[in-house]
Amino acid sequence: MGNFFKYSLLTSSLILSTYSLADEHFRQHSTHVHGHVELNIAQDADELLVEFTAPGADILGFEHAPENTQQKEKLAQAVKILQQADNILTLSAAANCHVEHQDVRHNLNSHDDEHEHEHEHEHEHEHEHEHEHEHEQHTDHGHDEHQHSAEHGAFTVEYHFECQRVNQLDAIETHWFTHFPATAEIEVNLLTDSAMLATELDASNHTVSW
Secondary structure (H helix, E strand, O other): OHHHHHHHHHHHHHHHHHHHOOHHHHHHHOOOOOEEEEEEEEEOOEEEEEEEEEEEHHHHOOOOOOOOOOHHHHHHHHHHHHOOOHHHHEEOOOHEEEEEEEEEEEOOHHHHHHHHHHHHHHHOOOOHHHHHHHHHHHHHHHHHHHHHEEEOOEEEEEEEEEEEHHHHOOOEEEHHHHOOOOOOOEEEEOOOOOOOOEEEEEEHHHHHEE
């Protein structure tokens, strides 16, 4: 539990710092652009936090809950790739960094999965309220489904590293474009003890150096 709070506090403080480097266009998460991924990198002492924010369409080719077995498998495979930091990033070897924590989140769970517990709870109510609850369920289902269909699917991926020689960390290469070629560009905001920069990566230029 202590580590959880540590990572949460570190995430909050460092990501806020990196956002200050970006202009208003980059910082507005409401701007949902296919082919555009945000990458925030922040260092605090010997700790390094890396966060990707990406449209679901860039990663999966769709941005709604999986509708068939093939799409479910594609989502599972993408999560599996993202859960291994080495698949996505290569840090300066001399810095001797290792992953302490990683987290992959998305909002592409199916409507049925999201509300399974809620429906089970409703079915436990007394029988005299059954018809009333069925009506409410139908109404809520339609309302939630409308919200779900209107919501853009997205991923947030965090990697937390600890580096034994962080002063020798001066480059990070990303393999994002290899795994997710639908991404056209990655906007990078970086803050370390020795550098503060905002830059852009693409398939032909996929290393940020400082």
